[in-house]
Amino acid sequence: MTKPARTSGFSPRNPRRTRERILSAALQEFALNGFAGARVDAIAQRAAINKRMLYHYFGNKERLFREVLRLKMVQRQAWAETLSGDPAESLSFWFEAACKDADWVRLLEWEALQNTDRRLIDKKNRRAATARGLERIRQRQARGLISSELDPRHVMLTMRSLTMFPAAFPQLTQLIMGRPVSDPRFQRERAAFLKKFAAAFHPLKHELPSKPMAQSKDT
Amino acid sequence: MTKPARTSGFSPRNPRRTRERILSAALQEFALNGFAGARVDAIAQRAAINKRMLYHYFGNKERLFREVLRLKMVQRQAWAETLSGDPAESLSFWFEAACKDADWVRLLEWEALQNTDRRLIDKKNRRAATARGLERIRQRQARGLISSELDPRHVMLTMRSLTMFPAAFPQLTQLIMGRPVSDPRFQRERAAFLKKFAAAFHPLKHELPSKPMAQSKDT
DNA sequence: CTTCCAAGTAACTTGGTGGTTACTTATTAC
DNA sequence: GTAATAAGTAACCACCAAGTTACTTGGAAG
Numbered sequence: 406m407t408k409p410a411r412t413s414g415f416s417p418r419n420p421r422r423t424r425e426r427i428l429s430a431a432l433q434e435f436a437l438n439g440f441a442g443a444r445v446d447a448i449a450q451r452a453a454i455n456k457r458m459l460y461h462y463f464g465n466k467e468r469l470f471r472e473v474l475r476l477k478m479v480q481r482q483a484w485a486e487t488l489s490g491d492p493a494e495s496l497s498f499w500f501e502a503a504c505k506d507a508d509w510v511r512l513l514e515w516e517a518l519q520n521t522d523r524r525l526i527d528k529k530n531r532r533a534a535t536a537r538g539l540e541r542i543r544q545r546q547a548r549g550l551i552s553s554e555l556d557p558r559h560v561m562l563t564m565r566s567l568t569m570f571p572a573a574f575p576q577l578t579q580l581i582m583g584r585p586v587s588d589p590r591f592q593r594e595r596a597a598f599l600k601k602f603a604a605a606f607h608p609l610k611h612e613l614p615s616k617p618m619a620q621s622k623d624t
Numbered sequence: 625m626t627k628p629a630r631t632s633g634f635s636p637r638n639p640r641r642t643r644e645r646i647l648s649a650a651l652q653e654f655a656l657n658g659f660a661g662a663r664v665d666a667i668a669q670r671a672a673i674n675k676r677m678l679y680h681y682f683g684n685k686e687r688l689f690r691e692v693l694r695l696k697m698v699q700r701q702a703w704a705e706t707l708s709g710d711p712a713e714s715l716s717f718w719f720e721a722a723c724k725d726a727d728w729v730r731l732l733e734w735e736a737l738q739n740t741d742r743r744l745i746d747k748k749n750r751r752a753a754t755a756r757g758l759e760r761i762r763q764r765q766a767r768g769l770i771s772s773e774l775d776p777r778h779v780m781l782t783m784r785s786l787t788m789f790p791a792a793f794p795q796l797t798q799l800i801m802g803r804p805v806s807d808p809r810f811q812r813e814r815a816a817f818l819k820k821f822a823a824a825f826h827p828l829k830h831e832l833p834s835k836p837m838a839q840s841k842d843t
Numbered sequence: 844c845t846t847c848c849a850a851g852t853a854a855c856t857t858g859g860t861g862g863t864t865a866c867t868t869a870t871t872a873c
Numbered sequence: 874g875t876a877a878t879a880a881g882t883a884a885c886c887a888c889c890a891a892g893t894t895a896c897t898t899g900g901a902a903g
Contacts (some may be wrong), residue, residue, distance in 0.1 A: 418850055418899055439737060442660035445891060455852055460892065511737060517793045518658060518733055525795055535799050559817045562790065562800050570785035573792065574736045576744055580754050581781050598778045605824030637869055637880055664861060674882055679862065 424462050426452040431473045436508035439515040440470050475527045477512055482534045491550045492564070493603035497596035499568035504592050510572040535561075552608040560606060567599060643681050645671040650692045655727035658734040659689050694746045696731055701753045710769045711783070712822035716815035718787035723811050729791040754780075771827040779825065786818060 430452035434443040445466055449456035463469040503510050516526070525531065542557040551560060571578040575586040584591040649671035653662040664685055668675035682688040722729050735745070744750065761776040770779060790797040794805040803810040 420850065423850080437740065439658065439660065441658065444889095446889095455850095456891090457853085457893085458851065461850075466891070513793065513796065514733055514737055517795055518730060518737075520795050521656065525799070531799055539800075555821075556817065558801050559814065559821075562797060562814075563786065563817075563821065565793075565796060565800070566785045566789035567782065569793075570789055571781065574732065574784075574788075576736055576739050577732065577784060578781060580744070580750055581758075581784070582777050595778070595781075598775065598782075602774075602778075602782065602824060605821060639880065642880080663859090665859090674880095675861090676863085676883085677881065680880075685861065 423452075423454055423458055426454055427459055427462060427469070428473060428476060431469050432477065432508060432512075435470055435473055435515065436511045440467070440519055443470075471526050474512055474516060477509055478527050478531065481509060482530070485534070486537065491545070491603070492606040493600045496564060496567060496599040496603050499564070500571070500596055500599055501592060503569045503572040504586060507572055510569055513569075514573055549608055551606045554608075555606065567602075571595065642671075642673055642677055645673055646678055646681060646688070647692060647695060650688050651696065651727060651731075654689055654692055654734065655730045659686070659738055662689075690745050693731055693735060696728055697746050697750060700728060701749070704753070705756065710764070710822070711825040712819045715783060715786060715818040715822050718783070719790070719815055719818055720811060722788045722791040723805060726791055729788055732788075733792055768827055770825045773827075774825065786821075790814065 427448065430448045431443075434448045434451060437443070443466075445459060446456060448469075449459055452459075459469065463472060538561060539557045542551060542560050545551045546553045546555075546557070571586050571591075578586050578591075582591055582595075586592075646667065649667045650662075653667045653670060656662070662685075664678060665675060667688075668678055671678075678688065682691060757780055758776045761770060761779050764770045765772045765774075765776070790805050790810075797805050797810075801810055801814075805811075
C-alpha cells in the first residue's frame, strides 16, 4: 500500500485494466460464438493482450466462460431489483431490456444449450434472486396488481417468456413479424402490445385484494 | 428401374438406409452440441458408417447441418397444419409438443445463435408456413375464439413464446419452478396454467364476431 | 542498489478435426 | 458377361486451436 495505484494512465503494466479487457472481450466472443465456437486467440486479439495473460488470470477457457457468465448475472441482478409496479410496465420494460442487451440473452441461451445436466453456474446467488423476484410478485398480488388466482411461479415464467422470446429467437420473430428484432418500430409496437396484454395478469372484477394494503416494503 | 429396390434386408449396400442413419445421427449430434460443437467423427460413429460416406452424401459439415434443419422443419410443419381450435387447446398442446421434442427446440435455438445476419435456412417454405399460421389465427378471430382487437402477428409471437420458452431455457425454468422441465408434474401443471391463461386471447364480452360464421375451411 | 514477484511476450507443442486420397466391392444398364 | 458407376473402407494430412515453455521487464520493498 504505497501509492493509490492509479488504474488509469499509460503505465506499461496495468493488471486491472488487462483483466477487464479480457473479460469484456470474452463477453463479446462468447455471446457471439458460444463456448465451443469462441476462439481464445480471438479473445486475446480483441482484448489486445497476449493470450498467455488470459491463462494467467483465468486458468483456462472454461473458467473464463464461467466468470463471464457469473459477472453478467451479477450486473443484471443489481438493477433488476430496482424495478417494480404493475405488469404492464414490467413487461414492456423487460422486453425492451432484453432487446437492448442481446449479449445477456444470448449468454443465457448458450448456457441452456450447454447445460446438458451440468451444474448451474452461480446457483446460490440466482436462487436467491429468483426467490426475491417471486416475493415481489406476491406483494403485487397482495396489492391487487396481479390476480391472486395465479401461481407466482407461473406468473414469473410467463413474464420471462413474453419478454425474452423475441430476443432469443430473432429469426422466428422476423419470420412472424416481418421485421428484424432490432427494428425500433417492432420494439415499440411489441411494447405497446405487451402493455395491453398485461391485462391478462390483472385480477378479475370479482376478486378483492386479500390484504388490501399490507406491508409494502417493495419499492 | 429393374427391381422394386428393397430398402430393408441385409444387403451390404443400402444407400437409403445409410443416408437416413447419417441424418438421424446428425440430428442428435447437432441438437446436442450445435454446429461448432458437433464432431463429424461422432456423427459417423453414432450412425455406424464410415465418415467418408458422410461427405459422399452431403458434401460437408455445413451442408449436412442445413439438411438436418430443413428436414426437421418439414416434419414439424407437416403435422403443425393438422391442428386448430381454441387457444386453450393450442397452447397446452404446443407446449407439450415442445417439451417432448427437445431436439426441435434446441435446433431452433442453435439456429438463432448461429444466425448472425446469415440468410435463413429453408426461408421460402417457412414463410409460407407462417403465412398459413397467421391465416388460421384470423379465422379463429372471425369465429370469435380470439379477440379481433389483437394483431394476429403478435398473437402468434405470444403463443410461440409461451409454448417454447420452458423447453428453450430449462435452466431458468428449473430455477423458477423448482422442477426440471422433463418432470411430468411440471408439464401437467404448466399445461393447466396455460389453459387458464389462454383466456387472455378470448374476446371481451362487448366484442361481437365481425363475421359470425364465415367460410371456415379450417379443420 | 538489488531482490523478488507479478505482469507481460513470443514461440512452441500437442491433440483433435474437417476433409481427402487411393483403393475395393456391389449393383445396374446394356 | 462386362463396363460404368455408385457405395463403401482405411489410412492419411494439413491445419487450427487450446494450452505451455522459457524467457524478459516493470515496479515496489528493504
